[in-house]
Structures are given as C-alpha cells and as structure tokens.
Amino acid sequence: MRVLNTLYVTSHRAKLSTRKGSLLVKDAETQTRVPMESLEAIVLLGNASVTPPALAECTKRGVGVTSLTRSGRIRYRVVAGGSGNVLLRMQQLEVYNRPEASDTIARNIVAGKIQNSRGLLSRWIWDAPSDDRQALDDYRNHLTGALQRLAGASTGDRIRGIEGDAARSYFRAVSIVMERSPFPFTARIRRPPRDPVNATLSFLYTLLTKEMAGALEAVGLDPQIGFLHRARPGRPSLALDLIEELRAPQIDRFAIRLLRRRELSPDAGFEYKPGGACYLSDDGRRQLLAKYEEYRNEVVEHRLLDRSLPRWSLPQIQATLLARHLRGDLDQYPPFLAAT
Numbered sequence: 001m002r003v004l005n006t007l008y009v010t011s012h013r014a015k016l017s018t019r020k021g022s023l024l025v026k027d028a029e030t031q032t033r034v035p036m037e038s039l040e041a042i043v044l045l046g047n048a049s050v051t052p053p054a055l056a057e058c059t060k061r062g063v064g065v066t067s068l069t070r071s072g073r074i075r076y077r078v079v080a081g082g083s084g085n086v087l088l089r090m091q092q093l094e095v096y097n098r099p100e101a102s103d104t105i106a107r108n109i110v111a112g113k114i115q116n117s118r119g120l121l122s123r124w125i126w127d128a129p130s131d132d133r134q135a136l137d138d139y140r141n142h143l144t145g146a147l148q149r150l151a152g153a154s155t156g157d158r159i160r161g162i163e164g165d166a167a168r169s170y171f172r173a174v175s176i177v178m179e180r181s182p183f184p185f186t187a188r189i190r191r192p193p194r195d196p197v198n199a200t201l202s203f204l205y206t207l208l209t210k211e212m213a214g215a216l217e218a219v220g221l222d223p224q225i226g227f228l229h230r231a232r233p234g235r236p237s238l239a240l241d242l243i244e245e246l247r248a249p250q251i252d253r254f255a256i257r258l259l260r261r262r263e264l265s266p267d268a269g270f271e272y273k274p275g276g277a278c279y280l281s282d283d284g285r286r287q288l289l290a291k292y293e294e295y296r297n298e299v300v301e302h303r304l305l306d307r308s309l310p311r312w313s314l315p316q317i318q319a320t321l322l323a324r325h326l327r328g329d330l331d332q333y334p335p336f337l338a339a340t
C-alpha cells in the first residue's frame with residue numbers, strides 16, 4: 001500500500017499553482033514545492049486559494065481539494081469527474097429504498113459506534129481517579145444497555161433514537177474526564193462550538209468526514225446516499241454514517257489526550273467570538289494538524305482483517321467493506337471495532 005499524504009495549507013494568504021508536476025505553495029514570505037505523486041488530498045484553510053491549472057492537475061491525478069472555513073466547516077470539495085461505478089451506485093440506491101436492508105446497515109454502524117465508545121470509556125475508567133470511577137462506570141453500563149436495546153430495534157427512527165441516547169451518555173462521561181483539565185466541557189455543542197473541546201472535536205470531525213467522503217468516492221459509492229443519516233441536499237450522509245464508528249477510536253481518543261496533556265494552549269490555541277463561539281486560532285490549527293498527521297500514521301489493529309494498519313487507511317478499508325456488502329460479497333456490513 002503506497003503511503004500518501006494530505007497537504008494542509010494553513011496560511012490564509014497562500015496560493016497554490018503548478019510547475020513541472022509539482023505544486024507551488026506561495027504566501028507573502030515563503031514558497032514551497034510539493035511533489036504531486038506523494039499527495040492524496042489537499043485541505044485549504046481560510047482564504048487560501050488554488051489556480052485553475054493547479055486544480056485541473058489535481059483532478060487529473062485524483063487528488064481531492066477541500067476548502068474549509070476558519071471554523072472548520074466545508075466550503076467546497078473538488079474531485080475528479082466521472083468517478084464511481086454506476087452499477088454499484090444503483091445497488092446503493094436500491095438498498096437505501098429498502099427499509100429492512102437500510103436499517104440493518106444503520107444498526108451495524110450504531111453498534112460499532114457504541115462498542116467503540118464503551119471501549120474508550122473503559123480506558124478512561126482504568127486511568128481515572130477513584131472518585132470518578134463509579135460515575136464513569138455507570139455511563140459505561142448505560143452504553144451496554146443501549147447495545148442490548150439496539151439488537152431489538154426494528155425501525156430507523158428507533159435505531160437513531162438509541163444512538164442519540166447513547167451519545168448523550170458518552171459525552172456526559174467526557175465531561176467527567178475533562179473536569180481536572182484546563183478545558184472544561186459540559187455538553188456536545190456543534191453550531192457554533194462554545195468551548196475548546198467542542199471546537200477541537202468539530203474541526204477534527206470535519207477532517208474525518210472529508211477523508212471518508214474521498215474514500216467512498218474512490219470505491220465507487222455516492223457519499224450523499226446514507227443509511228443512518230438519510231439523504232439531504234448538500235449533506236454527505238454516507239460519509240457521516242461511516243465516521244460514527246470511527247469517532248471514539250480515531251478522533252475522540254486523540255483530541256481528549258491532546259487537551260488533557262495541555263499540548264494545545266488554552267490561551268494561544270483558541271479564540272472567542274462575540275456571542276460565545278469558540279474556534280481554533282491560526283496557531284492552534286497549525287499545532288493540531290501537525291499532531292494529527294503524526295497520529296494518523298500510528299498503527300492500529302483491524303480485528304476483522306487481523307492486521308496492523310496505519311490509522312489513515314481506516315476510511316478506505318471501511319468504504320471497501322461497505323462496497324463489498326452492497327455487491328453481495330459480504331452478508332453484513334462489518335463496522336470497525338477498536339482493539340480493547
């Protein structure tokens with residue numbers, strides 16, 4: 001498997017152009033040449049821009065280009081045209097329109113999410129002060145109960161209700177874990193994030209969604225036709241589906257560890273806006289992205305494949321497994337389950 005990288009352009013005044021098979025990244029002070037053969041994707045932050053010839057070269061080589069606002073929301077995403085397998089996408093749509101088949105995939109995704117959330121709670125309980133262990137264990141038991149209820153859930157609305165209830169318990173546990181850190185956290189608040197923990201999680205979830213959307217397109221699936229998240233114009237519903245099982249082991253574990261160790265500064269890493277919104281600062285984003293790339297290169301055990309693989313490969317693997325299920329090669333979609 002060839003190791004490819006994501007290029008993060010954090011300078012808001014940067015401009016990308018192309019020269020002799022390489023990208024040139026220029027801002028007011030520096031100029032950097034990046035070989036395109038090593039790139040899988042480019043992420044532009046803020047007002048960073050790309051020239052039309054460079055964009056054309058990226059699409060020709062299959063390098064996706066994503067532009068994010070400073071708060072981490074996707075502004076636009078450009079990929080090569082004509083990608084995908086039309087027969088596979090027709091099968092995806094056919095399964096979407098069959099509630100029993102669609103709900104089975106959604107149930108498996110939620111089961112993977114809850115199991116991985118429960119496993120991360122177990123790690124935190126092991127390291128927690130004795131005063132916190134009982135409360136954390138109560139939330140872990142609630143997730144166990146959610147898994148049991150999920151087995152009997154027969155409709156999509158019931159599955160989504162169990163998922164939402166489990167997520168609320170999980171984030172209440174996160175608030176306990178963060179009590180003794182310099183980053184207090186009370187609840188998951190997305191739009192806009194109100195504290196550094198929510199700002200960090202939202203930004204990283206956006207990056208993971210971008211990675212998953214690219215992986216789905218690479219295997220021929222439509223990122224907008226989901227099973228847990230139903231189709232809505234402009235929403236990458238299937239990408240949002242598949243990141244659910246990866247949130248706890250791929251993002252939350254990294255983000256909470258980073259913040260508890262004070263590897264992002266409470267003062268310099270974040271900025272607050274009128275009205276109470278909190279976002280990563282320019283320095284905070286640069287620090288976070290550097291550490292996130294290191295984390296993505298860590299090796300993780302994939303229990304189904306019985307192999308150790310780099311974290312960055314998980315979206316591609318899960319997208320491939322879903323495609324194989326939709327083609328009929330696998331009886332069920334197997335969610336990623338982190339090693340405990």
